[in-house]
Amino acid sequence: MVKNEEIQKLIDKVSKLAKKKGVEFPESYILDIVDAYNRHDLTDKELETLVIRVKKAYEQSKVEAGEAVGTVAAQSVGEPGTQMTMRTFHFAGVNELNVTLGLPRLIEIVDARKTIKTPTMAIYFEEDKKNDDEFVKKLANQIGKSTVNDILEVDGFKINYAEMKVEATIDAKKVEDKKLDYEKIKEAIKKSFKKAKFNPDNDYNFYIEPKEVNIRELRLDADKVRDLQISGLKGIGKVIIRKEEDQYILHTEGSNLEKILKIDGVDKEKTSTNHIHEIEEVLGIEAARNAIINEILRTLSEQGLTVDIRHIMLVADMMTSQGTVRSIGRHGISGKKSSVLARAAFEETGRHLLNASIRGEVEHLTGIIENIIIGQPIPLGTGSVDIMMKPNKRKGGR
Known part of the structure; x- marks a missing residue:
């Protein structure tokens, strides 16, 4: 209770000092200053210096009234995009896994594609499991896709045309190495x-007879049995184990965030996926917004490009402002604008004008594009303010 009262006194102290310096900070700024004051045991003079420096940075970070933030953000993200590689696949840190990078990945993100080319996950472990070799290897085998073909003996598969059956022998050592349950494989x-x-004499040996006795059915069954999945989570293929610094990390080909987060021993906070729609479904829209920001930043930084995070935050805010992840295009933000003329100016002009006429939509001319089209001043810069004159009163009350 005493501690809370002391913190409240500090908050009031910082707020008063900020007002004295002619600025009103957001609550988060004040709490950060209080935290710095406590951690570094600042004097009152040092606190005053800190407030002045934060004030300067805060005022520099503000956007000028009437600034065309959308246009600047589009330029800032679009211009580096012209310098990005067109290669779809590239090795990124993990040699055994391919991931989409460069311009194709940037397009995937802003198009909000529900099916991405190379979904991947980075799975981290809790403190007591992050160096447990046995646990990590067992989990990798459980979540990674394994087929019957992966556990067959070297010469343990053949099509017996004489007796019209497929014969197979499973390698017991491979089953043991992969930490698989053989009874579940049989089932x-x-x-x-x-x-x-x-x-009955060798439980690891089996044969399959086709439903219809013909060569075509026999060959189909041969392919089916080899490709039969015996373990793994839906959506996850190959799993690579890597030791980074002082911990194990699993990198997956494919993604299933919901199931992975339910596994005991997995670090729910650090584990991530590059599939934004999956993040939205499992963790919500705010997590999806952060994922969009992180993925765009990562995609640009891998190409050696730097963009101010505020431009990317604006893009992410627009994509998630309606509670779902929307694309920036005719099927998303640009095609769903409230302005008829703005929609028509983007794509499919005739369709938008026809539909607006049928519905009897009204154009309120509040945006940029629609005002440019009809030749009016745009509501940006000097066009965002009105000049009003106060006439002098004449003698006699007129």
Whole structure:
């Protein structure tokens, strides 16, 4: 209780000092200053110096009234985009995994594509598990995709045309190395192939007979049994284990954030995916907004390009302002503007004008594009203010 009262006194002290210096800080700024005051045991003189420096930085960070922030953001993100590589795939840190980088990745993000070319996850572990070799390897095998073909003996598969059946022998050591449950593997094979029979003398040997006795069905069954998935989470393919600094990290080909976050031992705060729509579904729209910012920043920085984060934040805010992730294009923000003329000026002019006429929409001329079209001053810069004159009163009250 005493501690809370002391903090409140400090907050009031900083607020009064800021007002004395002619500035009103947001609450987050005041709390940060109070935190710095406590951590560094500042004197009153040092606190005053800190407030002056924060005031200067705060005022420099403000946007001028009437500034065309949207146009500046578009220029700032679009111009570096012309310098980006067109290569779709590139090795990024993990040699065994391909990820989409450069301009194709930037387009994926701003188009808000629900199906991305190379979804991937970075899975971190809690303190007591991050160096547990056994746990990490077991989890990697459980979540990574494994098929019957991955656990067959070297010469353990053949199509027996004489007896019209597919014969296979599973390697017990491979099953053990992958930490797989053999009984579950048998169940999966029997469930998928009703005519699967296991050898009573060798439980790791089985054969499958086709439903119809013909070569085509036999070959189809041969392909199906080799490709039969016996372990792994939906959406996740290959899993790579890497030791980075003092901990293990799993890098996956594919993504399933919801299921991964439910696994005990996984660090829910650090684990991430590059699939923005999946983040929105599992963690919500604010997490998706942060993911858009981080993904755009990462994509640009990998190409050696730097853009002020505020431009990217504005793009992310626009994409998520309606509670869902929307694309920047005719199917998203640009095609859903309230202004008829703004929609028509972007794409599909005839369709937008026709639909607006049918619905009897009214153009209020509040935006930039629509005012340019009809030749009026735009509501930016000097056009964003009105000049009003106060006439002098004449003698006699007139």
